[in-house]
Amino acid sequence: xxxxxxxxxxDGAVTExxxxxxxxxxxxxxxxxxxxSDLVTQALKAKDFDAKxxxxxxxxxxxxxxxxxxxxxxxxxxxxxSVRQAMASIAAAFKQATVxxxxxxxxxxxxxxxxxxxxxxxxxxxxxYTTTKPKAEARTLARVVIxxxxxxAVIDAFTHSTAxxxxxxxxxxxxxxxxxxxxxxxxxxxxxALTKHPRIQCKVMGPPEVSRLGMGAFMAVAQGSHEPLRLxxxxxxxxxxxxxxxxxxxxxxxxxxxGISIKPASEMDEMKFDMCGAASxxxxxxxxxxxxxxxxxxxxxxxxxxxxxxxxxxxxxxxxSMSGQTxxxxxxxxxxxxxxxxxxxxxxxxxxxxxxxxxxxxGACVIAxxxxxxxxxxxxxxxxxxxxxxxxxxxxxxxxMPLDEDYAExxxxxxxxxxxxxxxxxGAISAAxxxxxxVEGVPWAHLDIAGTAWKGGAAKGATGRPVGLLVHYLLGMAxxxxxxxxxxxxxxxxxxxx
Numbered sequence: 001x002x003x004x005x006x007x008x009x010x011d012g013a014v015t016e017x018x019x020x021x022x023x024x025x026x027x028x029x030x031x032x033x034x035x036x037s038d039l040v041t042q043a044l045k046a047k048d049f050d051a052k053x054x055x056x057x058x059x060x061x062x063x064x065x066x067x068x069x070x071x072x073x074x075x076x077x078x079x080x081x082s083v084r085q086a087m088a089s090i091a092a093a094f095k096q097a098t099v100x101x102x103x104x105x106x107x108x109x110x111x112x113x114x115x116x117x118x119x120x121x122x123x124x125x126x127x128x129y130t131t132t133k134p135k136a137e138a139r140t141l142a143r144v145v146i147x148x149x150x151x152x153a154v155i156d157a158f159t160h161s162t163a164x165x166x167x168x169x170x171x172x173x174x175x176x177x178x179x180x181x182x183x184x185x186x187x188x189x190x191x192x193a194l195t196k197h198p199r200i201q202c203k204v205m206g207p208p209e210v211s212r213l214g215m216g217a218f219m220a221v222a223q224g225s226h227e228p229l230r231l232x233x234x235x236x237x238x239x240x241x242x243x244x245x246x247x248x249x250x251x252x253x254x255x256x257x258x259g260i261s262i263k264p265a266s267e268m269d270e271m272k273f274d275m276c277g278a279a280s281x282x283x284x285x286x287x288x289x290x291x292x293x294x295x296x297x298x299x300x301x302x303x304x305x306x307x308x309x310x311x312x313x314x315x316x317x318x319x320x321s322m323s324g325q326t327x328x329x330x331x332x333x334x335x336x337x338x339x340x341x342x343x344x345x346x347x348x349x350x351x352x353x354x355x356x357x358x359x360x361x362x363g364a365c366v367i368a369x370x371x372x373x374x375x376x377x378x379x380x381x382x383x384x385x386x387x388x389x390x391x392x393x394x395x396x397x398x399x400x401m402p403l404d405e406d407y408a409e410x411x412x413x414x415x416x417x418x419x420x421x422x423x424x425x426x427g428a429i430s431a432a433x434x435x436x437x438x439v440e441g442v443p444w445a446h447l448d449i450a451g452t453a454w455k456g457g458a459a460k461g462a463t464g465r466p467v468g469l470l471v472h473y474l475l476g477m478a479x480x481x482x483x484x485x486x487x488x489x490x491x492x493x494x495x496x497x498x
Contacts, residue, residue: 001139003119003165004146005148005151005154005155007150007151008103008148011032011034011036012147013067013147016067016147018066018067019102020069020101020102021067021102022103022104023072023107024073024104024110025040025051026075026106029051035063036065036070038064039064043057043072049074051074052076053075053086054085054086056071058070058090067103073087078110079111079113080113081395083121084117084120087118087122087125088125091126098140100142101143101145102143104144104146105146105147105148106147109148110149111157112153113393116160116164118146119146119165122141122144127169127172131173131181132177146158160291160471163471164467166287167284167286167288167467167471170279170282171276171279172462174190174278174282175279175453176462179254182272182275183305184252184254185230187254187301191232199237200234200235200285200288201237203233203235205233207219207222215346217319217338217339221253221335223311224305224307224309225304227305229303231300231346233299234282234298235296236288236296238295239294239295239296244350244351245296245297245350245353246474247300248297248299248357249356249358250279250301250357251278251359252275252304253303253339254275254303255272255274255305255307256274256306256336257305257308259332260308263333273453274306274336274360277358277359278301279462280465281299281301282299283464284297284299285297285299287467287471288474291475295474298352300343300346304339308332315330315332316329318415321345322342322345323438325437327416328416329419330413330420336361337359337420340359341438344357344438347439353442354443354445357445359447359450361450362431362450363427364424364426364427364428365428371452372451373391373398373399374391374396374469375398376388376399376400376401376446376448377402377429378443378445379403379436379445383445387447387473389476390469394468394469394472396465402429403433404429409422410422411430418434452465452466
């Protein structure tokens with residue numbers, strides 16, 4: 001789907017020939033002397049329409065308007081959240097099979113954030129998954145024109161939002177695929193496909209290379225599956241060679257049975273979404289390909305299945321991580337932290353300015369924050385503040401959680417340097433404390449997306465979060481590339497596999 005930005009007011013929208021015209025009407029709407037303004041005025045006067053967010057009125061071939069379908073949608077004060085609510089309320093209009101060209105016009109002046117919300121709302125409304133559902137009606141909407149009073153005032157927000165849409169949809173595509181259509185090898189193929197874009201490189205490592213690196217924790221999770229593991233390394237080189245990169249580490253468990261500590265059968269199918277952290281890294285690189293910002297980014301995806309065959313790890317087994325630290329595996333269903341810890345150790349070789357891991361890690365985070373905000377744990381206040389700000393700017397919200405050392409007490413064990421679980425209380429925090437043991441001397445954040453990466457029930461499907469948050473954060477880093485460089489140089493090399 002393509003987006004265009006156009007200087008267009010209500011008077012101009014009257015003559016726009018399209019299958020669908022959406023007029024976003026704020027409470028401060030001032031009517032002109034055109035036919036469309038007359039319609040809005042009459043509808044407001046008759047109380048058939050209200051400019052409050054979520055209220056809308058649909059018309060077919062209204063007199064004096066060139067569009068075949070017209071939807072008046074209220075956006076309240078015109079802020080981004082109200083626009084997003086309005087677009088969600090009229091989502092069905094964008095999915096009509098005969099709607100191929102749509103125009104979304106702001107009836108009053110619009111801020112960049114509101115334009116971004118309109119772009120992302122149109123994409124969200126019209127998205128259709130078809131890869132393994134060939135009889136599904138594919139998206140017919142091919143072009144969306146965003147009409148605003150001042151193009152120059154919102155061009156940056158428009159450009160950023162269209163890139164985020166490309167990234168979110170790439171993440172949703174791979175998140176939604178069934179596990180047999182998104183194996184570690186296929187996920188590696190999705191990463192390699194991104195190299196057709198400028199400045200993106202990809203390296204894929206298999207079991208022999210991972211074994212030589214000493215990634216004992218990662219290999220332990222994979223050993224119960226017939227699908228070979230893959231360690232995927234993506235690079236986007238947009239900054240100077242001397243610029244320290246930001247490293248993104250995405251959990252890529254392409255299916256999680258829980259292993260020997262097997263999950264209940266109910267809703268286990270949703271464990272295909274356990275690689276949504278990896279999908280979000282792919283999505284970020286897809287967005288970077290569009291934006292081409294002046295920053296260096298590394299993406300690491302440890303990808304494998306967690307299966308319970310005769311070779312699978314057992315509760316009580318002790319494995320040695322790439323860092324040299326030993327881990328007693330008390331619960332094989334706490335496997336995400338095992339693949340991530342080795343990838344975090346591997347990340348040190350890039351001498352990063354910051355490391356962010358993204359993972360559907362704990363059900364405890366779902367209990368704490370639901371599906372509204374991503375759980376964010378950070379070792380550095382500046383990094384935490386930047387991520388919070390990026391979440392607010394993108395409406396891809398997160399919330400900072402504690403990292404008190406007391407939460408690590410439960411990870412102590414008599415048989416290894418640490419256990420992989422610490423009991424149910426504070427489970428999301430103790431999981432983050434586990435990961436923190438593998439990151440030293442560099443700003444680090446952990447995003448637990450277990451509650452935000454996908455939806456269940458009738459709306460079941462991947463959301464593409466937190467691609468929006470991450471892209472906004474990276475664009476902020478691109479504007480200040482040397483901000484964290486001094487800390488990055490203090491990072492110690494890993495004990496093994498350097």
